[in-house]
Amino acid sequence: MLNANASRPSVQRPLVIAIDAMGGDHAPEMALAGAEKAASVYGASVHFLLYGPQDRLASALSRYPRLAAASTLHHAVDVIANDEKPSAALRRGRDSSMGLAIRAVREGKAQGVVSAGNTGALMAMAKVFLRTLPGIDRPAICGTLPTEKERIVMLDLGANSACTAENLFEFTVMGNAYARVMLGKTRPSIGLLNVGVEEVKGNEAVRSAALLIRESGLDLNFVGFVEGDDLGKGTVDVVVTDGFTGNIALKTAEGTAKFYTSLLKAALKKNLLSKLGALLAKPALLSIKDTLDPRTYNGAMFLGLNGIVVKSHGGTDDIGFANAVRVAVELAQHDINQSIIAEMVKTGHMLAEEAAGDYEEPL
């Protein structure tokens, strides 16, 4: 049981991360190769629990010596398919590679789980097996994205299609904690996504959420409303919105970047001069690709659950998956959930005892 005011235990043991080795389009090779990359970085400080068919993983693992040295295999015969409905995954997925990896966090065997599998199934099982943090009504999908300035944090990227002002307030507290860890900023600036910056703009939920944030008594660097074009500008460190708008805004940004790339490619192929120009500028132009490389931003956390659950893009490669593992490791190292609980206690939205009572320390 947790006492919200207790100091964090000094962890001597390595951090443990559970990996759903069978999630993603190129499982298990992609997940193992990604975890190998992460194992090269973290050495003995992180131990991996690998979930999947024992024989298959064991034979593949011979190609990943660093991971082999830093991991334990855990047999899981079942795999959650990409098109499996969340309800079906819940019914029959307990002993799948995904289900067992989540339950490792539930049982305190791991501090975080990473999966590139079925998003809906992962969210459904994570919600049921881990439950939400005390004071938090709904988990949100939280990730980082590139901007003209630095990378920013955005949530909810799609977990909740309808949100109340209270949900948006909780996302604000959670996003603030996420940005402190992932952006390394003490007091990240926070904006609520809206259709204008004036107080009267927007729907009831965002207007009430702005009031809740301002009157929360928390030391948040809340700048007020931001608009869609502030995503590209990087106006604030954290953009808070509901999962419907957040998902559509994120995909619109991705789609626009692809559209622009296609325009650029067509323009550079237009004539002989432009082709020569493209040849000369090619190394420089590749820097655009690097800046926008989705692998760099891979790994979104299901924030607000009793445990760290990181979703990797299913189509990513080992570099992208290693990034998702890094997200889980950093969030676990900084004990993000503890910070969220401490903030929620301050708001009076919950009593400290309730926090202690509801929360079961994963370790």
Next chain:
Amino acid sequence: MLNANASRPSVQRPLVIAIDAMGGDHAPEMALAGAEKAASVYGASVHFLLYGPQDRLASALSRYPRLAAASTLHHAVDVIANDEKPSAALRRGRDSSMGLAIRAVREGKAQGVVSAGNTGALMAMAKVFLRTLPGIDRPAICGTLPTEKERIVMLDLGANSACTAENLFEFTVMGNAYARVMLGKTRPSIGLLNVGVEEVKGNEAVRSAALLIRESGLDLNFVGFVEGDDLGKGTVDVVVTDGFTGNIALKTAEGTAKFYTSLLKAALKKNLLSKLGALLAKPALLSIKDTLDPRTYNGAMFLGLNGIVVKSHGGTDDIGFANAVRVAVELAQHDINQSIIAEMVKTGHMLAEEAAGDYEEPL
């Protein structure tokens, strides 16, 4: 009074468009120069009513001979400021250049109005002076945007921060009529913006709206749900969404394009080779700018009102304003509102008599 089944009168008189000459950042010069461009195209087939201070307009008009030959000045001493609240505009704006221009449509003196002024004030006055079309509960802001394929139509771009399924259904009927005119397609494809393409995805409003569209009995080319990245791909001709999501998606796309442009500029300035490459490719690269030129897409209609009201961007130039005038002219020539009423009658959402009774023919 209108009979929904009557054939359209054959118009011998020129089409009349009212211009709020005092709207926009560079009024009245920008509006007059833009209308001059339009007058050059339309000659005697379009007549303009110009609203603003008589002396100021008269002296400026000497520089625009084609417009002078195709227009009438109408004195308006008041101007709606850009920061004026809609409620204040409603109270004191009746006789402003904007108010008089809208009322010209109300009184049947003009078939459409174009303003680059205060969006909120224009919407408020247009709603009160013109009222909504029979069968239509809420007007929507409708415009076109560039994609990898052709340009597409999108609505609502920001008039309604909260929408019901019925609102979204009405937007679908209106967007279909808009695309038939502006894209010249007989049966434009239509998608509802959502967080996934499966039927179970999204909030209650979009799921119910999809059912309403499918069960409407109208011959609509409805493809179902589309996602944020379908905007850039140009997957469908018409994207229907609520004004909150639509406004944020549109601005996110604009912001992402600007971000990408800044990345491209920085990359091309990176070193001597890239600078030389940029020089060679410059003419070809300018085609990207042309494709995305916001002036080409300037002019969004407040769709669903008893009259054609087109909002031009306030910061545009004469080329952009001429485009907004073109939007108003084309929509008036094709009598878009008549098509919308005819479709709504077919749905049985309203009786034909009600349609006839509520609607006062502007002519």
